[in-house]
């Protein structure tokens with residue numbers, strides 16, 4: 001009796017998978033998510049704003065505290081992008097100023113170190129790259 005119930009449950013799981021159009025398990029879903037992300041990255045990699053900001057971020061120390069998708073000392077860049085995506089362009093100058101001056105309190109207690117050697121122009125280019133990462 002238990003067995004019958006079990007195979008019934010399995011049948012339900014299988015059929016609900018079929019309905020959601022992914023062929024088998026969550027593994028397929030993961031592959032799809034990666035493919036979508038890659039496609040988005042491909043689109044961005046031809047974007048000069050993206051390229052310039054990424055190069056500046058890579059040259060500075062940003063990546064010791066920030067990753068695109070994971071939290072390190074600082075918030076993930078994609079979350080920063082999502083938080084500010086719907087705000088007007090003036091946010092770029094504000095965030096650039098924050099990078100130069102450093103600070104805390106928006107995302108938590110951890111401090112971002114000041115980057116006094118970074119120009120306002122370069123900091124704005126970095127911010128524009130970060131804001132392009134929104135989901």
Ligand code: HEC
Pocket residue numbers: 057060061062063064065066073074075080095098099103104105106107108109110111112113115118126127130
């Ligand atoms: C010592 C670690 C550290 C380094 C290095 C660092 N950050 Fe940060 N960053 C943080 C932390 C911590 C926060 C969250 C600050 C807060 O809560 O106000 C943050 C926040 C930010 C924000 C969001 C600011 C806000 O007010 O929401 C941006 C944009 C940013 N960082 C960009 C950069 C860039 C670009 C660089 C490289 C020039 C950089 N960070 C280097 C730790 C760091």
